[in-house]
Amino acid sequence: MAPSILPGVAFVTGGARGLGNDIAVAFAREGCPSIVIVDILPDEEMEKGRREVEKHNAQCLAIRCDVSKEREVQDAIAQTVAKFGRLDYAANFAGISGPTTMIEAMPVEKFEQCLRVNTTGVWLCTKHQILQMSKQEPQVSKWSSVPQRGAIVNCASVNSILSGVTTAAYTASKHAVVGLTKTAALEARSQHIRVNSLSPGFIWTDMIEKNMNSDNSAAMRQAWESWESRQGRKAFPAEIANATVLLCSHMMSLVNAHNLVCDNGFTVNENGI
Numbered sequence: 001m002a003p004s005i006l007p008g009v010a011f012v013t014g015g016a017r018g019l020g021n022d023i024a025v026a027f028a029r030e031g032c033p034s035i036v037i038v039d040i041l042p043d044e045e046m047e048k049g050r051r052e053v054e055k056h057n058a059q060c061l062a063i064r065c066d067v068s069k070e071r072e073v074q075d076a077i078a079q080t081v082a083k084f085g086r087l088d089y090a091a092n093f094a095g096i097s098g099p100t101t102m103i104e105a106m107p108v109e110k111f112e113q114c115l116r117v118n119t120t121g122v123w124l125c126t127k128h129q130i131l132q133m134s135k136q137e138p139q140v141s142k143w144s145s146v147p148q149r150g151a152i153v154n155c156a157s158v159n160s161i162l163s164g165v166t167t168a169a170y171t172a173s174k175h176a177v178v179g180l181t182k183t184a185a186l187e188a189r190s191q192h193i194r195v196n197s198l199s200p201g202f203i204w205t206d207m208i209e210k211n212m213n214s215d216n217s218a219a220m221r222q223a224w225e226s227w228e229s230r231q232g233r234k235a236f237p238a239e240i241a242n243a244t245v246l247l248c249s250h251m252m253s254l255v256n257a258h259n260l261v262c263d264n265g266f267t268v269n270e271n272g273i
Contacts, residue, residue: 004031005143005249008088011080013038013067013125014155016049018205019237020093024049026241027089027248028056034084038065038076039094059084067094067121070128077128086136088148089248090129092122093155098169111169118173119180122154126184126195134191144253149192151248154181156197156259161267174199178259185257194256196247201263202227204234229273231266 010027014020015037024037035058037049046062053060061083065076080087098114099106133150140147159167160174178197185195202224212221228234243262246252261267 004033005141005251006030006032006089006245007141008032008139009034009036009080009084009086010089010091010248011036011038011077011087011129012091012093013065013121014094015039015091016041016046016062018207019200019203019240020091021049021052022237022241023091023093023244024053024060025056026238026245027091028053028058028060030245030249032058032089032245034059034061036061036063036076036080036084038063038067040064040066067092067125068116070124073121073124073128077132081132087129087132088139088150090125090150090152091155091244091248092125092152093244094121095155095173098167098173100166102166103168106168111172114169115173115176118170119176122177123180126152126154126180130184130188130191130193130195133193134188138192139250141250143250146253147192148194148250148253150194151252152184152193152195153244153247154195154197156181156199158199158201158261158263158267160197160199160259161261181259182257189256194252196255196257197259198240198244198247199259199261199263199267200240201231201235201261201266203237203240205237226272227266230269232264232269235262235264 012024015024016039050062065072099110138147138149157174159171160178163171181197
């Protein structure tokens, strides 16, 4: 059997279901032997997510953690190291969509909640992941002679580049993710830790499909069709998962401080078709 491109321990926030669980499964499918899924969901959802990962012959630890609370992030990383000995790859994908109202009508607590999860949560995870990764011995693989202590991928969005009416909180949070990712990458590179962000386009998830099938979804369907037209086709969670896993691997050893846009050309398409 060929050696895995991911011979270490992966830590995925938002990992119990949806896109986060697809990422955790992708780590397992590509041979990562030890995976931690971090989420705030009920026990049955956490267990379901864990089982999906373990179908691919990986060990999986499920940890309940609110990423906006520093003590819980610290505890989750401590549990990871206690179980598996180290932390090699992190995918910080826990997030919320935030309020969809005009700026002048947006309650301050809704704006702050969105940034607390999407930006502060990513910052706290990145902070404590770097602290752990910097303590451990680097790995060298057959794909790169350059040692790597760790690799982090933070979830941004096409809204880290563009914006839209009623998206102020979400757009601000994702612009901030890209900014802090660049700073973290520069600060951590001397320790052989890479930090990148990934900006998905419009991804056809189970939740989107469910919303489309609701009784009041005509406007949503019309908007989604417009976005997909500009994007060129439907995009699927597995495609984002594959890109995240590759970005963490030693095969991408020189890729650092980069925002990988995964949108089939959506953001560069001025014609909208």
